[in-house]
Amino acid sequence: MKFAHLCLLFGVSVRNNKLRDEILPMETNRLHAFLKQHHLFCILVSASIFLFFFELGSRSFEIKDARRFAEITQEMIQGGSWLVLHKHGEIYMNKPPMLMWLIALFSSIGHQVTPLTARLPSAIAGFSSILVIYYFTQKFYNQRAAFIAAIILATSHRYFWYGRSAFPDMLFTLFITLALFSFYLGYKQNKEFYIGMHLSMFFATLTKGPLGIIFILSIIVAFLAFQRNLKTFKELKWQWGSILIIIMVGICIAYCLKVGFEPFITAIKREFLTRVNKPVNNGEPFYYYFVNIWADFLPWSLFIPLAAIYAYKKWRLGDEYITFIFCWAILVFTILCVAKAKHPRYMLPLYPALSILMAALIEDTLKESVILPSWLRSSVRWIIFTMIGLTAILLVIVPAYFFNYSWVGIFVSLIILLIAMKVFFFLRQKNGLVNMYFAMCMLITVIGWGIYVHCLTIHSRNETFGTKLTYAIEKDLGDLNTYHICGYELGGSLWNIVNMSLNMYVPMINSIQELKAFMNAPDHKPLCIVEKKIFEKIKDYVLDDSLNTLSVCTTKRQVTLIFKRNNHTDSMRPVYFEIPDIKN
Structure with a gap:
């Protein structure tokens, strides 16, 4: 058995x-x-993950607006008020809460707001928009054009940068993109997709207010007018829009019951109407975007005028998809130019449309389709040749710049150049010359942004003020939790940096009497942070034999830490960090 x-x-x-x-x-x-x-999709996903998530949380909070949204979220988590936002204990009504809610959602895992959790919503939104652009361009054009459009968008200067920053504009761009493509799907295939359009408008409003509705509906009306089909506007399932409007009104009423109707109306006028007519800040002339877009959309800026001419020709020939994208680009750009409040990040909703128009032009050039006028195709080819020439120069110069010893940098440059030439000649046997040049431009652009991010990370770790402040306190004073920390007359910008760097709300002292009482209180271990120029004025009134100081200085920011003298710090002398403080 x-x-x-x-x-x-x-x-x-x-x-x-x-x-x-x-x-x-x-x-x-x-x-x-x-x-x-699906090899192009796999390459796109890998490149996008690298671009938007590589060392995402390594830089400290040094940019003003990034600190603002992170600190509001920190107060929201600590205070438990998720509907009414607060900044430094005062009600904050400048922006809707969507970004702060998402930051709080990610921060709830570790119960603190970090540079990573603050930037995750924007990074995920940027990555998602790339996938959305790829899906729809593939659906209505072809796979290679979809890949080119997504790569152009992901590697354009401002889109890449704000995809790695804690601002609401990238979320806003995602919802605008989803709303417009949901409309187009409903228009071309199934009217049920109109529900997605209304949902996206709802979330866009929760992100940046009524501007999202204006963008979306203006583009849809312009497109339907060009198609001479305005009657479709009545078929957009407005019952769903009505339900979402009722929900939005309910949220606004609940908000007004807590803060009052008059402050709410004032905030709406200030953030919406005033920014269009007489902005308090960011006011620029109407031609601002005509000048800035060349730097903001690097390295693909040279294709912009050619893409505009190409889109106009396609519209005249009756290409429906390109006409829709062209309306998107023209309407967003026009509205932004009319509004007097201007900022580079306001242009983000334009970039998906611009990327698709460029990709369609480049795709037709690569496959040698008939393009009228004929000089458009030759111009695209020459721009690609110019870009690869500049890329070759960078391959030689950049490694030599990064290494301390010039002969090492030159050797590495030559090795990289030889490898690139070998890969180029190998792939040229299977692909056309222009195809290969453009593929190398995309590859090296992705690698170049990765190197740039790593350089910023090294700079943030070694040279920014917030990092140095935390390092100085932990190294020379010990555990932060053992101190009762306060600030004395810190400026708003510096106070934000201190709060976010120390991951706590640092209360302020505004008189010398309060400062002396705080430093001499027997029931806690005091630590006061004072700007160095103010400390020089008050030190004779505050310091005594029981106190010691530690100075942390960079080129732009200098503070003095005042703390109780202990036995192991009797011989301590002021410590100075003289480090260039470059704003990243």
Whole structure:
């Protein structure tokens, strides 16, 4: 019986091994077939993850607006008020709460707002917009054009930068993009997609107010007017829009019951109407974006005028998809130019449309389609040749710049250049010259942004004020939790940096009497942070034999820490960090 049982087990084992040997090649073949069919999508996902998430949380909070939204979220988590936002204990009504809610959601895992959790909503929104652009361009154009559009968008200067920053504009761009493509899907295929348009408008309003509705509906009306089909506007499932409007009104009423109707109306006028007519800040002339877009959309800026001409020609020929994207670009750009309040990040909703128009032009050039006028195609080719020439120069110069010893940098540059040439000549056998040049431009742009991010990370760790302040306190004074920390007449910008760097709300002292009482209180271990120029004025009134100081200085910011003298710090002398403080 035992022998028969062993034979049976052996037979089952052999059969299982045969099945495994048959299944494994099948799975491998399926994976190979998937990668072959979707290789551009896999490359896009890998490149986008690298661009938006590589060392995302490594930089400290040094940018004004990034600190503002992070600190509001920190107060929201600590105070438990998720509807009415606060900044420094005062009600904050300048922006809707969507970004802060998402930051709080990610920060709730570790119960604190960090540079990573503050930037995650923007990074996820930027990555999601890339996938949305790829999906819809592939659906209504072709796969290679979709890949080119997504890569152009991901590697454009401002889109890449704000995808790694704690601002609401990237979320706003995602919802605008989803709303417009949901409309187009409903218009071309199934009217049920109009529900997605209304939901996206709802979330866009929760992110930046009524501007999202103006952008979306203006583009839709302009497109339907061009198509001479305005009657479709009545078929956009407005019952769903009405439901969402009722929900939005309910949220506003609940908000007004807490803060009052008059402050709410004043905030709406200030943030919406005043920014259009007489902005308090960011006021610029109407031609501001005509000048700035060339730097903001690097390295693809040279394609902008050619893409505009190409889109106009396609509209005249009746290309419906390009007409829709062209309306998107023109309406957003026009509205932004009319509004007197201007900022580079306000342009983000334009960039998806601009990327698609460029991709369509480049795709037609690469596959040598007939493009009228004929000089458009030759111009695109020459721009690609120019870009690859500049790329070759950077391949030689950049490594030599990064290494301390010039001969090492030159050697590395030559090795990189030889490898690039070898790859180029190998791939040229299978692809056309212009195709290969453009592929190398995209690849090196992705790598270049990665190097840039890493350089910023190194700078933030070694040279920014917030990082140095935390390092100085922890190294020379010990555990922060053992101190009762306050600030004395810190400026708003510096106070924000201190709060976010120390991950706590630092209360303010505004008189010398209060400062002396705080430093001499017997029931706690005091630590006061004072700007150095103010400390020089008050030190004769405050310091005594029981106190010691520690100075942390950079080029732009200098503070003095006042704390109780302990036995192990009797011989301590002021410590100075003289480090360039470059705003990243």
